Amino acid sequence: MQIEVTEVLWFEQHELSLPELAELSGLPMTLAEELLDCGAIAPLELRRARADLRFGSAALRAARAARRLRSDFELDLQALVLALGLLERVADLEAQLRELRARQPQPIL
């Protein structure tokens, strides 16, 4: 079997337009727009015309989670926004916990 070496892209360095975000996440464009209006998906810079908005990795992550949650739990927009908000808070808390654990010296045995 032929083995090829593939280069990877940093998720963190993506800058996507809203249609690209919708395509990569598999969300319908209208739903991506609604999630943007509700603040569940945030652009990198707010003060721009909608057509010029750019989205980063956090938005792509949220959009992909939205697509999964919507299809797997049959969530409507309200429930989706709520779930995404809670997931974001969980992720923030987990990151804080990870940092605190790293900063915490291990007990000496």
Place this chain on the structure above:
Amino acid sequence: MKYKDYYASLGLERSASEEDVKKAYRRLARKYHPDVSKETGAEEKFKEIAEAYQTLKDPEKRAAYDQLGSHAPGQDFQPPPDWRQQYSESPFSAEDLDLSDLFAHLHAGAGRSGARRSRPGQDFEIAVAITIEQAFQGTQLDLDLNMPEYDAAGRLHRTPHAFKARIPKGATDGQRLRLPGKGGKGLNGGRDGDLYLNISLRPHPLYRATGHDLYLDLPLAPWEAVLGTAVEVPTPGGVVRLKVPPGTQAGRHLRLPNRGLPKPKEGQGDLYAIVQIVVPSVIGDAERDLYQKLSTDSGFDPRAHFATEAGHAN
């Protein structure tokens, strides 16, 4: 093709009603969905549940599934000849196919005559654990994936894909990488799916990572902490000399700038050595005498603040 018992996956009898199927799925999805579950193996378990639900929730697919008969899970079987004619949109080779592929592409009745629509390939997301050393230097991962694909003749197959992904230095815990076009093949001109790698760092005996910063416990003897010293500290990039100033307290973070993990574009995280003051568990007579003398001569009172704080309280 290996048989899967979709009813058992959802914990149901074959006679279960549509409502039962939905309820069982909701209950199990709540428990095992990878976005909300922390159970080990949740992802695999959820895939199994979702696959079963996709087929059983649809009355036509469920009927097609029921007509495959009941076999032991994992047992090799062939769909009956008339089954293919009745349900399958396109020819398939049952040998190297997964049961889920069969039902994902099953369009009983109406779909069969419809024009072939272009469909994007499926995105895949997999978790990979790398060591701190691999994150520091960059690494190459061997990936082995099995994906459903159509061959040139339009027959559906499960095709193994083995390839190497070069992970550049700069990856860290919780980071994701995208391999464009490495997911499932697009259909009728649809774009190929992407492969996402979710990176996690394996626990390391010395370092703890957060972002691109590393933390390391630095044990010091009491006299080293009091008098100050220079110690050799391991870092992923090699040993460095660290000056410990006199009077260094336990818990202090001594920062080694740019000795943490490299960042993707430029720059590097820091390494923090956290001072721990450790005491020997066994001492000889000469050492004991020295500690005795120190105890007598020293005017140091580590608990002086107890008295003043307790005084304030009264």
